Amino acid sequence: MHYDVVGLGTAAHDLIGVASEAPQLGRKQPISTWIEAGGGPVPTALVALSRLGARTCMIGAVGDDSYGTRIIHDLAAEGVDICGMQVHPGNSHVAFVLAEPGSDRRSVWFRTDPSVLAAVQVDHALITRGxxxxxxxxxxxAGLQAAHWAREAGIPxxxxxxxxxxxxxxxxxxxxxxxxxxxxxxxVTGAEPAAAAQELHERYGQMVVVTAGxxxxxxxHNGDLFHTPAFPVTPLDTTGCGDVxxxxxxxxxxxxxxxxxxxxxxxxxxxxxxxxYGGRAGIPNLAEVEAFLQG
Amino acid sequence: MHYDVVGLGTAAHDLIGVASEAPQLGRKQPISTWIEAGGGPVPTALVALSRLGARTCMIGAVGDDSYGTRIIHDLAAEGVDICGMQVHPGNSHVAFVLAEPGSDRRSVWFRTDPSVLAAVQVDHALITRGxxxxxxxxxxxAGLQAAHWAREAGIPxxxxxxxxxxxxxxxxxxxxxxxxxxxxxxxVTGAEPAAAAQELHERYGQMVVVTAGxxxxxxxHNGDLFHTPAFPVTPLDTTGCGDVxxxxxxxxxxxxxxxxxxxxxxxxxxxxxxxxYGGRAGIPNLAEVEAFLQG
Structure with missing residues (x-):
């Protein structure tokens, strides 16, 4: 099997509550909507790639708990190949995200287990199949090793x-x-986005994009610096926007x-x-993106 | 089957996160411990009764989601008879509880679905079996009907x-x-606990207890008013104390x-x-209570 993109990173499960009133600490407050979705920057990027039509494979580790089962299941359901996913003793990464309607503010409380992610094994054959x-x-x-192997094989x-x-x-x-x-x-640079992009590009000689919501x-890129505006939308939820x-x-x-x-x-x-709402529900397919870009 | 106590009420599932640092809204913060446990005042009281050695049966409704399955399973695992539990279309009651170590403060965000609880059916035979x-x-x-039936049958x-x-x-x-x-x-009375107990007792003629943590x-009770102090403990978590x-x-x-x-x-x-931590993990059995009362 060959892939367009092989991903390596944290895989998480997000519980997202949408507040019905202004959140306060020390209170008992209702939430209007409760959404559960897989999360993590790399898995969510792979889900976006998969919906767009790309072949993807995820390498990562979850704990031996019910959230781990759910994380792997949700990736598989999106067509992401889970042959690189591993289950290690410990806790899966899980987060409660308190969203506020009409506001971009998010409160996130997350549990992570460094021993689970530290146990992840990377395989040269799989890394070079993308x-x-x-x-x-x-x-x-593991990330360093994978990046070295990819570079050796000429894989970006x-x-x-x-x-x-x-x-x-x-x-x-x-x-x-x-x-x-x-x-x-x-x-890393002490500078705002435009200057930071320029400085990182000069430092590493590669294409640099600095995102600012x-x-x-x-x-x-190639000695050039340019700004791309975000599309003017009224967001319901920006969770996962950077990932996708x-x-x-x-x-x-x-x-x-x-x-x-x-x-x-x-x-x-x-x-x-x-x-x-959620990091994944709104991810478009290719036809939707093309229609949006032409609209 | 006869029971010591038949319960009717909300059944919930609690996700409890113990904060590792002072909670703030709008931040991304780690939590040190993530606990999941069944909740709800009546179910947790029945779990306490069951651990003490009483026979109990729970009547209530959950939604047709994975939390509903979990709520019923956790009651059954505690020896509570679940023959009165019903699954109705909708969402189960679920809450995220943010606990703070060294503090009694709790922030709770909960989702509830009134249609699920409104659909609960009570059965005369079951109510009168306790x-x-x-x-x-x-x-x-449903609660009013159950209370009427119990009174008719001479059940407190x-x-x-x-x-x-x-x-x-x-x-x-x-x-x-x-x-x-x-x-x-x-x-209900506009009064603080002692006077409130007195006034409710005069109003209804029954035994009244007003709890104040x-x-x-x-x-x-019987024209008498008395105070019972709480035992001086250093609590790790007071969630569910009132229920038990x-x-x-x-x-x-x-x-x-x-x-x-x-x-x-x-x-x-x-x-x-x-x-x-959690509403149920610390609930004692009878021997533990007796040892504590003698110690």
């Missing part, structure tokens, strides 16, 4: 970086497409779109996702 | 009342043991303990429950 490798910053030495590597973790700075020089949050850009994104932006960008780059077109495509995928 | 009936204030006309009725709901004030005159929260006492409880207080009180009253001894027994059950 046309691209997609990584987050949570996978430590995209990184989704939101925070700097133990191996993150070693991982960046191995990446072909550095697609990072404004917060990450600020942490509704402010759009800045891309530095990466999925859309990988899809467009792998089919040969030039950077400007690829980023516009990715922005459309992210904009459409905001139609529904 | 030596006592235990009710909360959520069951509307205990009510666990925290808030006034549509049928609550009609239910109170049908109850033998009114065991209500300080907040409920304040709402670590301040203990006030009981008005009711279970302990029913157990002691049904075996013939006089009110003072019965309330002391119930206070011990509640104190022991605080040993563990």
């Amino acid at each position: 046309r691209a490798l997609h990584l987050d910053t949570y996978t430590g030495t 590597v995209m990184i989704d970086a939101e925070r700097v973790r133990d191996t993150t700075m070693d991982l960046l020089p191995l990446c072909t497409w550095l697609v990072v949050s404004a917060n990450f850009g600020r942490t 509704e402010a759009g994104s800045w891309c530095a 932006f990466h999925g859309g960008l990988l899809f467009a780059l792998l089919r040969g779109d030039p950077p400007r077109a690829a980023i516009r495509f990715a922005s459309a995928v992210a904009a459409l996702k905001t139609r529904a | 030596r006592a009936l235990h009710l909360d204030t959520y069951t509307g006309t 009725v205990m009510i666990d009342a925290e808030r006034v709901r549509d049928t609550t004030m009609d239910l109170l005159p049908l109850c033998t043991w009114l065991v209500v929260s300080a907040n409920f006492g304040r709402t 670590e301040a203990g409880s006030w009981c008005a 207080f009711h279970g302990g009180l029913l157990f002691a009253l049904l075996r013939g303990d006089p009110p003072r001894a019965a309330i002391r027994f119930a206070s011990a059950v509640a104190a022991l429950k605080t040993r563990a």
Whole structure:
């Protein structure tokens, strides 16, 4: 089996409650909607790729609990190949997300078990079976190993970086497409998105995209710097927008779109996702993205 | 089959996250412990009764979702007879409880589906198969019907009342043991616990207990008013303490303990429950309560 994208990263399960009134701590408050969905930057990007029509495979670890079963099941149900998913003793990553209607504010309380993710095994054969490798910053030495193998095999590597973790700075020089949050850009360069994209591009010589939510994104590529606005939508829920932006960008780059077109495509995928609560329910298929871009 | 206590009320599933740092809204924060447990005032009282050695049966409704399956399973695993549990189309009651270590403060966000509880069917034969009936204030006309049948059959009725709901004030005159929260006492009488117990006792002529957490409880009975202090414990988690207080009180009253001894027994059950996170894990068995009362 060969894949368009092999992903390696944290796989999570999100419980999303939509508040019916302004949240307060120390109170007992009703929520209007309770949604459960798989989460994690890389798995959600792969789900977006899968809906767009790409072949994907996920490598990651879950704990030996009911959430682990659910996480793997939900990926398989989206057509993501789960042959790289592993179950290790411990707890799966699970989060309660308190969403507020009419506001982008989210409160997230999450449980994670570092020993589960640290136990993840990567396999050279599987890493080199993709046309691209997609990584987050949570996978430590396994992520580094996978990025090295991909580079050796001439396979491009995209990184989704939101925070700097133990191996993150070693991982960046191995990446072909550095697609990072404004917060990450600020942490690493001290600069705002446009200047951060420019500086990271100069430092690593690769295509850099710094995303900034509704402010759009800045891309530095081949000595060029350009801004792409976000599509003006009234979001119901922005959970997972960054994740699916990466999925859309990988899809467009792998089919040969030039950077400007690829980023516009990715922005459309992210904009459409905001139609529904949860990180995955609103992810569009290819026909929907094309209609949106033409509309 | 005959039972010591038949219960009718809301059955819930609680997801409890213990915060690792001071909770703030709008943040992404780790939690150290994630516990799942069945909840709801009446089911948790029945679990306490069951651990103490009583035969119990639960009447209630859950939605046709995975939480409903879990709620029923967890009751059955505790030895509570689930022959009165019903599955109706809709959502089960589920709550995320954010606990804070070293503090009694809890933030609760819950989803409930009134149509599920409104669909609950009560059966005369089952109601009259118990030596006592235990009710909360959520069951509307079904609760009223059950209380009427119990009274006709000479079966004592205990009510666990925290808030006034549509049928609550009609239910109170049908109850033998009114065991209500300080907040409920304040709402109905405008008075603090001691005076509220006295006034409710005068109004309904029945035994009234007003519970006030670590301040203990006030009981008005046969023209007498007395205070019972809570046992001095350092609680890990007070979730469900009120529920298991009711279970302990029913157990002691049904075996013939006089009110003072019965309330002391119930206070011990509640104190022991605080040993563990979640509404049920810490509930003691009879030997543990006796050892605690002697120690």
